[in-house]
Amino acid sequence: MNTKDQHTLVIITDSFLIKPSVITSFLLGLLLSYLGYQFTLNQENKEISHELNTVKLLYQTAFVRELELNIEILRDIRKFYQSSNLVTREEFKQFTVETIEKMPAIKALEWVPRVPQTGIDRYIQDARDDGLANFDITQNDSRGNMVAVGRNKAFYYPVFYIEPLKGNEKALGYDLSSSPARKKTIIASMNSGETLATTPIQLVQEQERSTAYLFMEPVYRGDRTQRQARLENFQGFALGVFHIQPLFLSSLNSAGLYNNQVLVHMEDVSDPGSPVSLFKTYSQEPVQETVHYRQTITIKRLGRTWQLTLHPSQEFIKQFQSNRAQIVFISGMAFTLLVVSFLFLLIGRERAIRQLVEQRTRQLQMEQRRSQAILDTTLNAIITINASGLIQSCNPAGQRLFGYRETELLNNNIKMLMPSPYAEHHDNYLSNYLTSNVSKIIGNGREVKGLKKDGSTFPIFLSVDQASLEDTIIFVGVIADLSQQKENEKILVDAKEKAEMHSRAKSEFLSMMSHELRTPLTVILGYLPLLTNKDKLPLAEIIAEIASEMKDSGEHLLVLINDILDISKIEAGKLEIKRQWQNSHNVVEECLQSLKNSVQGKNVQLVNQVPDLKIFSDPTRIKQIFINLLSNAIKFTAQGAITVRGEQSEKNIIFEVQDTGCGIDNSALPLLFDKFYQVDSSSTRKVRGTGLGLAITKRLIELHGGTISVASQKGVGTTFTFSINNILEANHELNSTG
Known part of the structure; x- marks a missing residue:
């Protein structure tokens, strides 16, 4: 083997050794890149789930709070009934009309009494006497038509009062117990004393069909702690027809939570086998991408179980999605191909991640501050x-x-x-x-x-x-x-008691007036037969006595009639005051002289301590004020003195009328200037009068720009203090009498 062949073998061997390493590195880099991609996606999903869970808790708290606020309206009606022996149809309307206007979830508020079979006719007649000529207690027949109830049950639960009446006329008289499902709720609420809701109902009166509930608040007269006591003292129900969707949306709006990026579906799951869809805040079903993020809220109230299913919209999800996962994958592949380049990319990526973390941290801090702001405010x-x-x-x-x-x-x-x-x-x-x-x-x-x-x-x-x-x-x-609410309830009860007291005072006044008018008329008519028979006229001395008694009776009648005319003019706003300058000492002296005969036979002195002050007043009415106060003092003073004093202030002249009479009980002082009120209104009282004198006096003083007050001590005497405004108006002419 030559040198060239040896070199070729080394190259081939090195290639086979390098290729597995490259493939392994590529596969490892691909795997790591994919894992990083999935991890980033999971982090984004966790952020979405966490945010939706926060929204879920806020929605739950807001809805429960709004539900309790609406239920409190029925409790107020229950307390209103428990504080009164009789609530009229008009009182029910006045008590509920403002609440209905303020609460968009309320369709109607009703009073549903428990009516025994023997009381059906009386309730029907009472309603017709209230102006409901066609009122009857009704139920649905098999075809759904309204028909009169049969007399085959021990008790009925008709809608007796309903507000607003317009649009709900058909509900008047409807016997709620004619529906088996509602009767079951009625019995459960009556036995337990708890506020309960019926099964959901569809309101077809609206332009669009909507779902509502009947919330029932049981009303008892007396003890309700034991079941037997509740059955014996049960009176009926304060009932509200509540739209469930507006109630839910109101809870979000009041808490500043409403966000159309979170889709809500509310169901009644009281019967798990047959859930009832109440409403959806969306028309198209959520896409599959958002379904696995959904959260559910289960709320148990009023004997019902409601389930809220929350879906984030695609817009909601997009707030938390970014291209981080793709960047991680691409960066991982770049690491596999170019290690050196990956190091540079890693440095840049670390910076990008830090910025993203800081951004998300700021967002989370902002969300925490928003949640904290809700709790703080x-x-x-x-x-x-x-x-x-x-x-x-x-x-x-x-x-x-x-x-x-x-x-x-x-x-x-x-x-x-x-x-x-x-x-x-x-x-x-x-x-x-x-x-x-x-x-x-x-x-x-x-x-x-x-x-x-x-x-x-x-x-x-x-x-x-x-x-x-x-x-x-x-x-x-x-x-x-509930401190303010309890105080308001006390004010309401006090106002009712005061109104009843005024009503009694008016009735007593009418009884007293009939007695006061009959007494002088009886005297006059009793003496007339003695004077009309010229052949049997009594002696001149007797005629003079008769004439004197008839004169006294006629003058008493004139005083009664003048008081009634004056209070009528004052109530109608037609009493005119024509003021001019007068000497206050002289005015008081004239009044005292005119009343001298009234103190004859009594050990009482009339004392004028008013200085010579000029007073700008109506001559007739200022005398009427003094005579009313002086006459009142004379009636209740057996001995001592009745003293009139006066002094000048910056704008007013202030007068005092002080007596040493029997005095007035402190409990009667706040009512002393009320129309028709008398400390002693019985027919056997010792002094005569209409009970209008002090009311007229107070109004005449107010027409002079002044005020009046009274202080008294039993057995010591009484002092009336009043002022007359002495400031000239631009349109008054100076007409001094010296």
């Missing part, structure tokens, strides 16, 4: 605890609500925010739940008491739900402060 307290009951987080609203800083709360037991006896039982309850998974409040909401840092307690509505973060269980509590 929400009005309700949101507190999370671990399985041991230790507080893990508390948003600013919760810190303000309970009066603690977050550092004072973290890693402390949640029972520090609970008064007795809730605090003593909380740890056992949490332990029992984790052991048995039987819940009394988790997954539900109810009213409880909260304990502030200062030791005070206040009413709250607590909703608690469980969440799982990988292998860790946490409990999320949403707390709403």
Whole structure:
């Protein structure tokens, strides 16, 4: 073998040795490039799943909160019924109309009483007396037509009040228990005392068919703690017809979450074998690419189970997709072909990856800040605890609500925010739940008491739900402060009681007026027969006495009529004040002189301590003010003095009318200037009057630009203080009487 052949053999041998190494390196590089490609895709998929899971938790919290807010409307109606012996159709309308306008999810609010068979006719007549001439209690026959109910059941549950009435007239009188499914919900709600929802219904009144629910809030009169007591005290239902899709969309809008890049399908899965599709926020089914990202939310409320299925849209996915996977694959192939070039590419790729990581970090931080901003700005307290009951987080609203800083709360037991006896039982309850998974409040909401840092307690509505973060269980509590709501309820009850009191005062006034008018008329008509028979006229002295008594009776009638005319003019806004300058001392003196006869037989002095001040007032009405106050003082003063004082201020003249009479009870002072009110309104009272004098006096003073107040002490006396505005208006002429 020559040298040339030896060289050729070496080349051939080296080629066979190099080729397997190149193939192995290529295959290894291809494999690594493919693995890098798949790893990058998986990372992007995890980012998409994580973001959608965050959206899922926010959607769940927002929907549960909005659902509880809407249910609270029915609880307000229940409390309204429990605080009143009778709620009229007009009162029901006034109580619900503003709520319906504000809540887009509400189709209608209704009052559904439990009507025994023996009470059907009375309810029908009551409704017709309210102006519903064609009202009847009805049900659907086998063809779906509305017909009158048969008298073959012990109880009926008709729609008696409904708002808004327009568009819902056909629902009036419909017996809800005529539907077996609804009757089942009625019985369950009545027995348990819980708010429950019926099976979904289709509303055909709308332009497009939509799905709704009937939410039933049971109303009891009296004790409802025991089942037997609930059955005996049950009155009926506060019922709401709620659109489920607007309710869901409202929850997203109120929380600022609505995003059309996340597709939602809501179903009622209370019967797992027959789920009911409620609505979809999309018209075309999601493409296969997005299906494996879907998330589901299961919400159990009101005896129903709802499932929300979330699909990301292609636009949502594209936010997290990039060409990183392709770059990894190409870079891997370049590494296989050119190691040196790969090193340079690796340096550039490392820089690109760092920038992408920084970008994604900024995006994640922005998302965290957005989530934190939602927690920081929400009005309700949101507190999370671990399985041991230790507080893990508390948003600013919760810190303000309970009066603690977050550092004072973290890693402390949640029972520090609970008064007795809730605090003593909380740890056992949490332990029992984790052991048995039987819940009394988790997954539900109810009213409880909260304990502030200062030791005070206040009413709250607590909703608690469980969440799982990988292998860790946490409990999320949403707390709403009910203090203002309770105060509003108290104001409503107080206003109702005041209205009833005014109604009683008016009735008493009418009874009193009939007595006041009959008494002088009886005197006049009783004496007339003695004066009309000229052959049997009594003696002149007797005629004079009769004339005097008839005069007193006629003057009393005139006072009654003038009071009624004055209050009518004031109510109609037709009482005119014609002011001119007068001497205040002289005005008071004239009034005292005219009332001297009224104090005859009493040990009472009338004292004028008003200086010579000029007063700009209506001559007739200023005397009417003084005479009303002085006459009132004379009636209730048996001895002592009635003193009138006056002094000049910057804009007003201030007068006092002080007596040493019997005084007035403090409880009566706030009502003293109300129309028809009298401290003693009985027919056997010692003094006469309409109960309008002080109301007229107050209005006359206000027409003079002044105010009036009263102070009194039982057994010591009473002082009325009032002012007259003495500032001339531009259109008044100076007409001084000196």
